Amino acid sequence: MTKFSRRGFLAGTSVVAGAFTFGFSFPLARAQGIAGSEVTAWVVIQPDEAVIIRIARAEMGQGSLTGLAQLVAEELDCDWDKVRFELVKPGENRRRRRVWRDMATGGSRAIRGSQEYLRQGGATARAMLVRAAAEGWGVDPAQLTVAKGVITDAASGRTTTYGAVAAAAMQVAAPATVTLKDPRDWKIAGRPLKRLDTRDKLDGTLVYGVDLKLPGMLVAVPRACPVHGGKLVSFNADAVRAMPGVRHVLKVDDETVAIVADNFWRAKTALDELPVVWDEGPGAKASSATIAAMLKEGLSAETPFVGNRAGDAMAVLAKATKVIEAEYSYPYQNHAPMEVLAATARWTPERCDVWAPTQVAEAALEAVVAASGLAPEACEVNVMRIGGSFGRRLATDYVTMAVRIARQVPGVPVKMMWTREEDMAQGRFHPVTRCRLRASVGADGTIEALHMRIAGQSIGAYARPEAVAKSGDPAVFQGLNQGGAEGAFGYAVPNLLIDFAMRNPHVRPGYWRGVNLNHNAIYVECFIDELAHAAGADPLAFRRKLLAGSPRHLAVFDAVGQGIGWDKPAATGVHRGIAQIMGFGSYVAAAAEVSVTGGKLRIHRIVAATDPGHVVNPQQVEAQIVGSFVYGLSAALHGECTVRDGRIEQQNFDTYEVMRLDEMPVVEVILKPSGGFWGGVGEPTIAVAAPAVLNAVFAARGKRVRDLPLKNISLGTA
Amino acid sequence: MATLNINGKAVTIEGEDDTPLLWAIRDHVGLTGTKYGCGIAQCGACTVHVDGVATRSCVVTVGALGEEQKIVTIEGLGAERPHPVQEAWAELDVAQCGYCQVGMMMASAALLARNPNPSDDEIRAEITNICRCGTYQRVLAGVKLAAARMPNRG
Ligand code: FES
Numbered sequence: 023m024t025k026f027s028r029r030g031f032l033a034g035t036s037v038v039a040g041a042f043t044f045g046f047s048f049p050l051a052r053a054q055g056i057a058g059s060e061v062t063a064w065v066v067i068q069p070d071e072a073v074i075i076r077i078a079r080a081e082m083g084q085g086s087l088t089g090l091a092q093l094v095a096e097e098l099d100c101d102w103d104k105v106r107f108e109l110v111k112p113g114e115n116r117r118r119r120r121v122w123r124d125m126a127t128g129g130s131r132a133i134r135g136s137q138e139y140l141r142q143g144g145a146t147a148r149a150m151l152v153r154a155a156a157e158g159w160g161v162d163p164a165q166l167t168v169a170k171g172v173i174t175d176a177a178s179g180r181t182t183t184y185g186a187v188a189a190a191a192m193q194v195a196a197p198a199t200v201t202l203k204d205p206r207d208w209k210i211a212g213r214p215l216k217r218l219d220t221r222d223k224l225d226g227t228l229v230y231g232v233d234l235k236l237p238g239m240l241v242a243v244p245r246a247c248p249v250h251g252g253k254l255v256s257f258n259a260d261a262v263r264a265m266p267g268v269r270h271v272l273k274v275d276d277e278t279v280a281i282v283a284d285n286f287w288r289a290k291t292a293l294d295e296l297p298v299v300w301d302e303g304p305g306a307k308a309s310s311a312t313i314a315a316m317l318k319e320g321l322s323a324e325t326p327f328v329g330n331r332a333g334d335a336m337a338v339l340a341k342a343t344k345v346i347e348a349e350y351s352y353p354y355q356n357h358a359p360m361e362v363l364a365a366t367a368r369w370t371p372e373r374c375d376v377w378a379p380t381q382v383a384e385a386a387l388e389a390v391v392a393a394s395g396l397a398p399e400a401c402e403v404n405v406m407r408i409g410g411s412f413g414r415r416l417a418t419d420y421v422t423m424a425v426r427i428a429r430q431v432p433g434v435p436v437k438m439m440w441t442r443e444e445d446m447a448q449g450r451f452h453p454v455t456r457c458r459l460r461a462s463v464g465a466d467g468t469i470e471a472l473h474m475r476i477a478g479q480s481i482g483a484y485a486r487p488e489a490v491a492k493s494g495d496p497a498v499f500q501g502l503n504q505g506g507a508e509g510a511f512g513y514a515v516p517n518l519l520i521d522f523a524m525r526n527p528h529v530r531p532g533y534w535r536g537v538n539l540n541h542n543a544i545y546v547e548c549f550i551d552e553l554a555h556a557a558g559a560d561p562l563a564f565r566r567k568l569l570a571g572s573p574r575h576l577a578v579f580d581a582v583g584q585g586i587g588w589d590k591p592a593a594t595g596v597h598r599g600i601a602q603i604m605g606f607g608s609y610v611a612a613a614a615e616v617s618v619t620g621g622k623l624r625i626h627r628i629v630a631a632t633d634p635g636h637v638v639n640p641q642q643v644e645a646q647i648v649g650s651f652v653y654g655l656s657a658a659l660h661g662e663c664t665v666r667d668g669r670i671e672q673q674n675f676d677t678y679e680v681m682r683l684d685e686m687p688v689v690e691v692i693l694k695p696s697g698g699f700w701g702g703v704g705e706p707t708i709a710v711a712a713p714a715v716l717n718a719v720f721a722a723r724g725k726r727v728r729d730l731p732l733k734n735i736s737l738g739t740a
Numbered sequence: 741m742a743t744l745n746i747n748g749k750a751v752t753i754e755g756e757d758d759t760p761l762l763w764a765i766r767d768h769v770g771l772t773g774t775k776y777g778c779g780i781a782q783c784g785a786c787t788v789h790v791d792g793v794a795t796r797s798c799v800v801t802v803g804a805l806g807e808e809q810k811i812v813t814i815e816g817l818g819a820e821r822p823h824p825v826q827e828a829w830a831e832l833d834v835a836q837c838g839y840c841q842v843g844m845m846m847a848s849a850a851l852l853a854r855n856p857n858p859s860d861d862e863i864r865a866e867i868t869n870i871c872r873c874g875t876y877q878r879v880l881a882g883v884k885l886a887a888a889r890m891p892n893r894g
């Protein structure tokens with residue numbers, strides 16, 4: 023067997039006969055299940071020096087799988103070229119008393135939430151391997167050094183390898199404490215290494231949830247009541263039973279029916295023919311207009327829920343000679359990951375095994391236990407890599423459904439797979455909100471008072487109702503808080519009131535990449551821009567003054583100002599906008615250059631800066647930041663899920679349009695890790711994408727866009 | 741029942757003639773590199789080559805094809821040696837979740853076969869596949885790198 027070699031891979035020269043392997047002769051499937059020595063829960067070492075690093079967090083494209091492995095490998099001092107990964111299963115984690123701890127992946131927390139214990143896991147394994155070598159030689163471990171998995175005793179000139187001592191290391195007591203490296207000394211972490219999980223994405227062999235095949239497997243395609251909260255009344259199975267491939271027509275739960283057939287296309291074809299009667303429930307009366315009215319009412323309602331307060335904003339505004347006021351809104355968005363929802367389950371009276379892409383493996387296991395009626399020990403979830411998720415698979419609805427279907431076909435593996443149309447109808451939508459902002463600006467160009475009233479939907483009220491019923495949903499103030507990782511409001515405003523009126527329509531909300539920071543950043547950053555213009559000030563200079571007491575906010579903000587060349591005029595016809603915010607533990611800013619010609623907006627260039635404290639893999643962080651503009655600007659330009667007769671109108675990418683290559687601006691990324699804290703990178707930048715562009719659009723046409731998406735606005739003559 | 745030529749092999753599809761090529765490839769032939777994203781020719785995840793032309797296989801039925809048309813999927817594209825597009829993708833670490841990337845690479849390979857040296861604007865106009873992870877900037881760079889590496893250029 024040829025040894026795995028990344029350099030060979032890149033040269034593209036090493037091809038194994040008979041199979042297209044890109045020179046990798048070590049397929050993951052073989053890494054998994056091959057015997058090795060588990061030195062710590064995170065590190066398994068094989069006799070051929072392969073180092074398998076266990077990954078407990080979800081990989082959905084964000085690249086944290088590689089970053090997590092880098093953190094372990096850094097402290098382990100192993101040879102990065104020999105590193106592979108293995109995904110942890112939640113049942114195994116449960117059986118081993120959560121040795122891999124929290125498996126949830128959301129809120130840009132994969133790295134920042136686990137870096138410390140992962141580095142400790144790597145350092146502990148290193149200490150045990152060194153001790154095993156020292157004991158073998160009868161020397162003091164302190165005199166040994168390690169480089170790339172080779173242990174050296176300089177005194178005697180002897181060397182050995184991790185592969186050679188791993189079995190002995192398993193018998194060595196783990197050290198009580200380990201000292202972690204100073205990030206300044208990192209050699210593997212902090213470097214722009216390539217992903218560990220690329221090869222099977224390029225030759226088509228990666229098995230996503232939708233691709234899984236098991237012997238004797240059937241495929242189920244479900245349809246739930248298109249109005250959320252509605253019920254399944256009846257369906258006429260006889261009308262489709264004779265159609266090709268159809269095996270079962272099933273009630274999945276109170277609101278869902280499914281066809282089980284021998285393949286997806288036949289199941290879908292039959293489902294399209296299936297007569298179904300729904301009781302659509304009270305939600306059926308709702309429309310985008312009724313939902314907007316419900317939110318508007320909240321803008322002036324009394325509310326006790328305050329997120330941030332300083333001084334007495336209401337009193338100052340009541341006396342102010344000039345109050346600037348504006349109202350903004352943000353529509354529903356669908357996650358629309360490229361891979362539709364899917365999960366496979368095999369249920370017998372004794373056992374339930376599930377194969378599922380999920381962001382919350384432990385919650386998925388709980389869902390399997392509940393839906394299967396079996397004991398936790400009798401259930402397992404085989405965690406799969408995900409074809410994009412963006413928060414959608416923080417919900418486990420589809421896992422529950424897959425088990426409920428499989429339970430009705432005992433012993434037969436059933437892959438449940440949604441259509442894109444079902445994915446669009448049964449999303450967990452980015453919540454709708456509206457915001458009314460009122461402010462007065464002093465003669466010195468600072469903000470005297472600001473009241474920001476947000477009215478809208480709480481994700482928590484749907485996802486964690488008990489907690490929110492007790493103490494409200496503080497997450498709605500993301501980016502607007504007095505302090506903390508979820509977003510300190512950076513501007514100095516002596517009289518400030520930010521409050522929230524919860525108004526929950528029937529449409530089910532979810533955590534959509536960027537979450538509440540998305541709309542909050544638009545509201546604040548566009549309105550601050552309005553205040554700057556009202557004060558006759560330059561939008562950059564106006565903000566700089568207000569950010570003087572928030573050095574980290576200011577540093578990324580200044581970086582994009584310089585990067586875009588704010589102090590120099592833009593090219594003829596090109597206009598600029600700028601925005602900053604803090605959230606998910608990180609400080610982010612963006613500046614945009616746009617033009618509007620003949621009613622057509624073109625986004626030419628974006629400069630983005632991020633301070634996430636530490637950067638584990640700069641080229642992956644860059645990919646996250648560039649991708650954030652695609653996600654954020656897709657929403658700003660096109661994204662909108664409207665409601666009519668209670669159901670979401672957009673059913674596919676023809677009406678739920680997203681950004682494509684033709685609209686992609688050039689994005690330049692500035693990483694400014696200042697150290698001392700750990701912030702996330704997958705989400706925060708999305709929040710500045712829209713306001714930077716909206717402010718540039720204002721600069722171009724002198725008229726504000728306060729409701730998204732931009733496709734609804736005629737950008738013709740200003 | 742239809743007989744198709746997929747990756748150089750004649751295969752008989754035991755399904756209805758109105759089965760889309762995508763599902764024939766995935767479920768009848770068993771090659772799952774070709775992806776479903778929308779089913780309505782919007783996203784390009786299902787892109788294959790039919791006689792060298794990038795084709796959205798979700799909207800072509802097997803009944804409309806014959807054995808004389810040469811269908812190539814990702815499994816066929818790099819069967820003998822990695823296609824320059826695949827090499828460029830690896831070198832630039834283009835893929836994020838990877839789900840759209842097979843379609844991206846198939847569309848890019850077809851573009852380069854037709855136009856070995858496309859301009860940025862041509863790439864932007866021709867590659868209309870959807871990537872929700874937002875890899876477009878590296879896709880653009882990847883097509884250009886692959887163009888520079890294509891054998892028999894010009
Ligand atoms: S699945 Fe064919 S274009 Fe989307």
Ligand code: FES
Pocket residue numbers: 083360409410835836837838839840841870871872873874875
């Ligand atoms: S890489 Fe995930 S959709 Fe393109």
